Amino acid sequence: MLPEYLAGAAWMPWAIVLPLWGALLSFLFPRRAAPIGLGVAFLTATAALAVLLQVALGGPRRYQVGGWGAPLGIDLVADGLSALMLAMTAVIGVAISIYARVYLVAAPDKVRRFWPLWMFLWAALNALFQAGDVFNLYVTLELLGLSAVALVALAGSGPALSGAMRYLLVSLFGSLAYLLGVALLYHAYGTVDLALLGERAQGGIQLAVPLGAMIAGLLLKTGLFPFHVWLPPAHGSARAPVSALLSALVVKASFYLLLRLWFTFTPAGQGLPILLGALGTAAIFWGSIQALRQRRLKLLVAYSTVAQLGYLFIAFPLAGMEPALAWGGSIYLALSHAFAKGAMFLAAGSIMTESGHDEIGELDLVVERMPLTLAAFALAGISLAGLPPSGGFVGKWMLLQAAMEQGLWGWALVLIGGGALTAAYVFRVLGFAFTTSPHRHESHSVPGTMEWTALLLALGAVLLGFVAPWALPLLDGVLP
Amino acid sequence: MSSALLFACAGLGLFVIGTWGLVLRAHLVRKVLAINIMASGVSLMLVGTGAMGAGEVDPVPQAMVITGIVVTISATALALALLLRLAHATGRPTLPEDRERDLMDEEGR
């Protein structure tokens, strides 16, 4: 079927090693940082997509780093879920890299610092998605958090610095809570390997306490309501490519980790899933209403992330009788949100570059000046609102179906109501973009590359609506 | 009281103290210190408790703690660097939402 160099080669470590090299090289040769970074981005994406192919055709894979093996060595594991996340990161990572190369031309000192950090972040993401034990997950989570914080601080303004500081504290607190759980798990079961833990853990207080600490830490890092307060300032004040990768990828990493733990330990009882679902509901409504009230475009998009993260948690109370639909829907929403939100932040960045501000009420016929960017924003918004045809629609449809099949009307109404609110804040922006404003504004030209990358990402979010029958079977062995 | 339980309680105690400091103190240096105290607490738990029923010294937690210390040091370095930049940019070593709580820190001294 596949040639040997594709099927047998060890692509999994390459997906981590390549961006690490990229980070090192772009740090050592700051003047060449951008070309190095861009080149490495393509190589990394190739490796990640190769892993996807390997998993899709040959099933889950395990790789022993250095041939040591557990418990002392480190094992990399890739199953369908990891592969989807790797591929998502690959596509969005390349788009953001292309965008950033053009976007940062105006700020040479930022270029030097952006590329090493971004490459580190990518390495951390790929390592996290392939980590097979809970301690490794901790290390990758910290690497991810630190590079993300540094990227936020890159903007250099007062709000960005305080946003980064708050983000750092929250992130460290969350990972320490997670590490506390790791310590307790190791004490109880004598292993940190996820597969072994899954076999040995049998519920009870021994499992409940560490799992509670870990879940709490991860909720904090994912930014689920009411732990979201750090998110909008950090995501809203960073540079556009940074905002895009934070909202699209970084929050997904801690959510992925949460899912991993959940699938491994499948906690019994009804209370926790309903609590998570309720927090998700609160996030949807609070985030959407805040988004509707924002006057600045980037903050609107950031609050939209708070709301959309809430959706992912609606799967927990629905998974009881319909695990495949609920988890599949949630993961599909996470993928679509990554594409859509990446596109939206990139589009917002282009609009800011063009008009020098991002006041929603003053968009002033921006559709005439930047039709491609606005198309990107609109298409991304359609996916976020779950309007067909888009990836967001497929995800929401699956969650809705899971709710209806079980007669859980409350959750169904939350999903439907949230979609309507999303449409409201997306079209509020479009309404102003299509009409004149009373004031005149200066206008700067924006490179076509920036407009096109945002548009292609948004198209990706829409096209995800058509590939579900091929993507979802990858999750078959992963879901509980 | 077994030594494992003692270590565990001490570790948990440090973690809680750290959390208290992180949440309630406004000055960022104190917050960073609080994080370090929390990290020490977790390390103590890892090393002190070890695997259940292990007779000899278990190397795995030690490896984990060393890794954890490295991570904490890097995080602290980043936090301090960020703190300096923030203090230069805003003139205050606190987060905006904590400004009115400065007084409480004065009293706590």
Next chain:
Amino acid sequence: MNANVWLPVMVLASSFIPGMIIFMLPERAVVLRTTLNLGGAVLKIILLVLMMIGVSHGVTYEFRVPFVPGLDFVLHADALSLMFVNLSAVLWLATTVYAIGYLEDSPNRSRFFGYFSLCVTATVGLAMAGNLLTFLVFYEALTLTTYPLVVHRGTEAARRAGRTYLIYTLGGGVLLLTGTIWLYSLTGTLEFVDRGFVAGLGLDPNVLRMIFAVLIMGVGVKAALVPLHAWLPQAMVAPAPVSALLHAVAVVKAGAFGVVRIVYDVFGIEFAASLGVTLPLAVLAAVTIIYGSTRALFQDDLKRRLAFSTVSQVSYITLGVAIAGPIATIGGLVHLVHQGFMKITLFFCAGNLAETLGVHKVSEMAGAGRRMPWTMTAFTLAAFGMIGVPPMAGFISKWYLGLGGLEVGQDWVVLVLAGSSLLNAAYFLPILRTAWFDPPPEEWPHERDFGRKETAWALLLPPIATALAALAWGLFASMPGTPLDWVHLIAARKYAP
């Protein structure tokens, strides 16, 4: 075999691909844009003729790919969908010609024609949807692609109208989604089938009644059923071709067509009647008919008067569907076509008056017949059709509707029709009187000079053609190949033999 699968896709592509290319064209590429527009429209009609020949010989055209777990994305061409596709395609051609004349020298034409093509694509997809999920996809797509056309002028009024439009139509979409997924969770299928797929599953009738209500409300927004009609008169801020095609044909007909699909192919007309949901629907349609006509009486703005007239006339379709008899079905379905031709003529003429003379109000129309005889002749023909004067097409619709009502013992339908016709006469005849018999003013509000012609050719030919078609559908109603002939074919398949 292969052609039978891909023909429906090609019909979609014949407007989608030109639309996409047009978006990328610079403003000044007039010739290329016009060629693409007209080429796409003509190609679509050719493809449709091929399919019509096939369908009348019993060929099935179906394109199917997996979409969400357990459900396919289905494009399916049957007699009913072809009727609607045809209507959209022919009127798209007419409107494209009209819009090229109407928008001459105005800004943002590439954007306008791009979205225009996408709207038609959505309408055609909606017509060919083979299950409720695919229908939902195109129903929402239609909302999204018409929004930029409603706000096309970029004014504050346009933004507000756009907001109202979205609140109503997206709200309808939410209801349709709810009903669809509710139904799916009970039945496990959503495929449109002649005489419905819900009957015979032994489901709780009360739940089915609620689902029916939710679905009908969902499509009822676009069909402008009272009290969900308020967006339609507001959307008249859009340019005339948009009002003509979208608000006379694509959008409101999409709603009416949805009612037809839900009643005939989801529930099945006989089963729906046995649930007792058709009578309330018929009453709602009757209320809408009278209400729309009454409101139209008091509008001085010509386009708003026509909009309220649309509210009223579109509900004839719903009425015919809901009366639940074969003859009434014929009346309702044929009105889908007839009303389209007549109403688009009226909107074209209103656009001509606005564009040539600057006339927007009924009170400004005195003497318009002398200044623009051809335009006003077309207008007069269409208005007579709306009133239901023989031999116009509108008469055929009303005749079948009335007969259908009598056939199933719903005599009140005849009263509604008579009342509505009187009201139609009451709001159209004064327009005709003042236009033809009152002296023209010294000076028109904003007159443009077209030399010896009354207006540009591109503006004049479409209304004349559609008006003549509306006349022909009435005069030659019993000939083969007319809408009435085709509707007989459909009706025969929707009732148990």
